[in-house]
Amino acid sequence: MSCNKTSEEELIGDWQKRAFLPESQRSFAATFVIGDNGYLIGGTNGNRIPLNDVLAFDHTGGGKDMRGNSLGYWRELKTFPGRARQQAVGFSLGSYGYIGTGWALDEIKGEEYETLRDFWRYNPADDSWEEIAPLPVTAKQRRAAIAFSLKVGNAEYGYIGCGYEGEPSKNFLLDFWRYDPVNNEWTKELGYGGNKRAGAAVFVIDNKAFICNGEHSQASGLAYDLWMFDPNADESEKWTNLRAMTNANPDEDYDNDYGGLSRAFGVAYVAEVDGQLRGHIVGGESGNGSSNWEYDHNEDLWVRRTTFYNNRSAQSRQGMISFSFPKTGKAFVGMGGAGTALYDSMWEFFPLIEDYIYDDFE
Secondary structure, three states: OOOOOHHHOOOOOEEEEEOOOOOOOOEOOEEEEEOOEEEEEEEEOOOOOEEEEEEEEEOOOOOEOOOOOEOOEEEEOOOOOOOOEEOOEEEEEOOEEEEEOOEEEOOOOOOOEEEEOOEEEEEOOOOEEEEEOOOOHHHOOEEOOEEEEEEEOOEEEEEEEOOEEOOOOOEEOOOEEEEEOOOOEEEEEOOOOOOOOEOOEEEEEOOEEEEEOOEOOOOOOEOOOOEEEOOOOOHHHOEEEOOOOOOOOOOOOOOOOHHHOOOOOOEEEEEEEOOEEEEEEEOOOOOOOOOEEEEEOOOOEEEEEOOOEEOOEEOOOEOOEEEEEOOOOEEEEEOOEEOOEEOOOEEEEEOOOOOOOOOOOO
């Protein structure tokens, strides 16, 4: 589907191009954010061949656009010392970044693939990597999982959950695990009652994780449930099942337009709207992937925002990356693939601009 300015006049938000990735186009890379920098690790540049390069995006640097906003810039870092991989996950704890799991070439069979359970810690101070405790054997290796970090009291933990193992048949997973960086150990997080899912999305607001989207079956059945995880709540109240992301209530009109919300292998990001952080989802492999949605966590409601564009046309990309910077309220989305095409472009989303003040699609 192709959209133009006229068809999008009722939607709020503006996408503007930022610095291009200097290395090859790619999809399904792992990411984490430390300070003003977003870090990209691996992914694939086509034909399912995994990569192991590492690049950092500084969103406060580079030149300026016509509004005076930074265009950002990329810098290349030391190669990731672990196995090249795609569909891995990442999170940050303090001044360190972490990545793990994913999908790699089988070192013995060559052309076949295997899912992974290893994890690594990155220190930006000296651009170094250190292997840490892998997921326990009982957690199973996985790819296309989700990961995030949250504070519990004065401590900060990393979390990973869902995904699937196996190729070509898929064993979908629903377990969640918590990583303690002080003791370098993983503990199973109990209580999640939602769908098994892979290619899901997660965003964090007010130290709570919101988990949504993804596919839950071999036949690419899409998940419609939305869950909130609060690590500081009582044990029986940590997980909350929120309103379904589909037109599930015929007696109410709030969800009448929710048909475009479901998708798999999209991305989530957090941007500031009227002084508050709001979660967003965009991209994915379904026909809804070009649509861009904003979540009001105070009201448990979704509203559609300006479609993701590429060269004047709405575009559904899967396997994109996103960087959210809560301190500045800024968010960036890019890379990914559409069909056989892969991309190296990065875009910043301005959630409150109602029309295209400066046309960035020439």
